[in-house]
Amino acid sequence: MCGILGVVATTQVNQLLYDGLQVLQHRGQDAAGIATAESGRFHMHKGSGLVRDVFRTRNMRNLIGRWGIAHCRYPTAGSAYNAAEAQPFYVNSPFGLMLAHNGNLTNAEELKRDMFLQDLRHMNTNSDSEVLLNVLAHELQVASTKYQVDAETIFKAVAGVHRRVKGAYAVVAMIAGYGLLAFRDPCGIRPLVVGRNETPDGMEYLVASESVAVDTLGFKFMRDVEPGEAVLVDMQGNFVSRQCAENTLHAPCMFEYVYLARPDSLIDGVSVYETRVKMGEYLADKLKHTMPHLEIDAVIPIPDSSRPAAMEMAVRLGLPYREGFVKNRYIGRTFIMPGQASRRKSVRQKLNAITQEFRGKNVLLVDDSIVRGTTSKEIILMAREAGAKKVYFASASPPVRFANVYGIDMPTRTELIAAFRSDEEICREIGADALIYQDLEALRQAVRTLNPSLTQFDTSCFDGRYITGDISAEYLDGVEQARGRKPKAGSDDGSDGGDGGDGSQLDLNLVTSE
Numbered sequence: 001m002c003g004i005l006g007v008v009a010t011t012q013v014n015q016l017l018y019d020g021l022q023v024l025q026h027r028g029q030d031a032a033g034i035a036t037a038e039s040g041r042f043h044m045h046k047g048s049g050l051v052r053d054v055f056r057t058r059n060m061r062n063l064i065g066r067w068g069i070a071h072c073r074y075p076t077a078g079s080a081y082n083a084a085e086a087q088p089f090y091v092n093s094p095f096g097l098m099l100a101h102n103g104n105l106t107n108a109e110e111l112k113r114d115m116f117l118q119d120l121r122h123m124n125t126n127s128d129s130e131v132l133l134n135v136l137a138h139e140l141q142v143a144s145t146k147y148q149v150d151a152e153t154i155f156k157a158v159a160g161v162h163r164r165v166k167g168a169y170a171v172v173a174m175i176a177g178y179g180l181l182a183f184r185d186p187c188g189i190r191p192l193v194v195g196r197n198e199t200p201d202g203m204e205y206l207v208a209s210e211s212v213a214v215d216t217l218g219f220k221f222m223r224d225v226e227p228g229e230a231v232l233v234d235m236q237g238n239f240v241s242r243q244c245a246e247n248t249l250h251a252p253c254m255f256e257y258v259y260l261a262r263p264d265s266l267i268d269g270v271s272v273y274e275t276r277v278k279m280g281e282y283l284a285d286k287l288k289h290t291m292p293h294l295e296i297d298a299v300i301p302i303p304d305s306s307r308p309a310a311m312e313m314a315v316r317l318g319l320p321y322r323e324g325f326v327k328n329r330y331i332g333r334t335f336i337m338p339g340q341a342s343r344r345k346s347v348r349q350k351l352n353a354i355t356q357e358f359r360g361k362n363v364l365l366v367d368d369s370i371v372r373g374t375t376s377k378e379i380i381l382m383a384r385e386a387g388a389k390k391v392y393f394a395s396a397s398p399p400v401r402f403a404n405v406y407g408i409d410m411p412t413r414t415e416l417i418a419a420f421r422s423d424e425e426i427c428r429e430i431g432a433d434a435l436i437y438q439d440l441e442a443l444r445q446a447v448r449t450l451n452p453s454l455t456q457f458d459t460s461c462f463d464g465r466y467i468t469g470d471i472s473a474e475y476l477d478g479v480e481q482a483r484g485r486k487p488k489a490g491s492d493d494g495s496d497g498g499d500g501g502d503g504s505q506l507d508l509n510l511v512t513s514e
């Protein structure tokens with residue numbers, strides 16, 4: 001996952017972009033970047049790390065301009081610690097383009113090859129987002145008949161991108177001399193929303209991955225960007241939009257509702273918080289029917305993401321809801337941390353048990369999902385060490401059995417605890433006395449009930465059905481082999497293996513303003 005943000009304002013935008021990135025930090029903790037534009041010049045600073053670590057006052061001072069884009073990264077292609085793969089990316093022709101991307105392209109390799117052979121374009125990193133930028137640049141070049149770019153030409157170029165690119169992409173881009181462009185893939189897999197702010201000097205617009213950025217930056221929520229749609233805001237603050245895809249299918253990623261998005265966001269007209277409450281309601285009903293014999297003294301959430309579901313489970317089951325784990329607020333999300341070793345260590349550093357809540361009790365621990373099983377295993381052990389008699393475990397989503405190819409870093413089935421195990425085997429593996437999973441249909445219902453117009457979802461990590469229809473077994477094997485062969489950055493051997501990692505790569509896209 002990544003967080004993206006774009007703003008056209010009436011005053012300097014650097015602070016706004018920085019604040020927005022802080023709010024989207026939960027979507028990507030590995031790298032961050034901001035690019036701004038003023039008088040036909042782009043300014044950029046990006047690097048590895050959390051937003052607060054990447055930007056110093058001196059960097060911020062150089063980010064001048066009234067419009068800009070920003071990105072926080074959680075890589076799905078390339079490697080975690082390659083600062084050259086931090087976003088935004090820049091190409092100088094045509095016009096001058098900057099782009100930031102959330103998602104993952106599933107035909108990046110073919111595009112890269114085609115672009116080298118046909119379009120004579122060179123990619124300097126292993127990032128699929130650099131490929132996406134070059135496709136946009138090529139399509140814009142082909143569509144442009146004159147020296148100055150206009151809305152028609154840009155929409156034509158986005159239509160060209162939709163024709164060539166496969167996979168998931170929510171994009172913010174800047175076109176020098178024109179303004180801000182944002183678009184969403186034809187399946188609307190990754191989220192993107194627009195907000196506006198009326199000021200005495202004119203209207204300001206903001207595009208962001210999640211509505212929480214719109215709220216906290218003082219903008220008014222307008223709407224979601226439609227799947228396949230492109231929105232344009234020129235430097236004077238004029239807003240236009242156009243459907244640029246021939247065929248669309250609205251199928252948002254289910255994992256956004258389960259885990260990725262902040263609960264105070266709205267995605268495709270649905271409150272993430274409310275869906276999580278519903279997940280708790282449905283899971284409690286299932287537990288009542290399938291495991292009526294369980295004697296539970298307390299329902300305990302695994303902070304943070306499972307809280308709404310756990311709370312509602314407790315209500316529906318008529319049981320006390322207790323906080324049994326305290327979270328160290330200075331440790332980031334462990335699921336989106338590269339490498340198993342750092343994940344395992346982080347669980348212990350991040351969560352500590354309150355012994356009194358466990359001693360002599362039968363507890364039901366609730367999490368939003370079990371992915372690799374790192375969290376559940378450690379947490380169950382901690383509950384037992386704290387004196388729990390019985391430890392039951394509930395997952396508000398179904399078993400994660402398949403790779404995600406649309407922007408969540410679960411590319412290999414071998415790393416998923418549920419991929420080749422039955423529920424009983426998973427229960428044994430994580431060391432629980434009983435394990436209950438949400439049914440997939442109930443999960444769909446938890447979202448659909450809040451917006452009946454949403455009939456399709458990308459649920460591929462649960463059922464292996466890839467919504468874009470182009471994912472072959474060979475493709476999945478290729479990804480599995482590539483990721484399995486190369487140790488990832490921050491992996492147990494500590495090497496940065498994402499792309500050869502000899503440190504000699506030209507960091508052409510790394511613009512530092514030290």
Ligand SMILES: O=P(O)(O)OC[C@H]1O[C@H](OP(=O)(O)OP(=O)(O)O)[C@H](O)[C@@H]1O
Pocket residue numbers: 259302303304305306332333334335336367368369370371372373374375376
């Ligand atoms: O099975 P695993 O591979 O351990 O992954 C699943 C866990 O990771 C996430 O928590 P995370 O700590 O990332 O974030 P949170 O604080 O938002 O719950 C998720 O909420 C689960 O707790």
Ligand SMILES: NC(=O)CC[C@H](N)C(=O)O
Pocket residue numbers: 001002073074075076077078085101102103104105127128129407408
């Ligand atoms: N999680 C994402 O959205 C990642 C974006 C892009 N694929 C990258 O690896 O940088």
Ligand SMILES: [Mg+2]
Pocket residue numbers: 302303304305306367368375
């Ligand atoms: Mg969690």
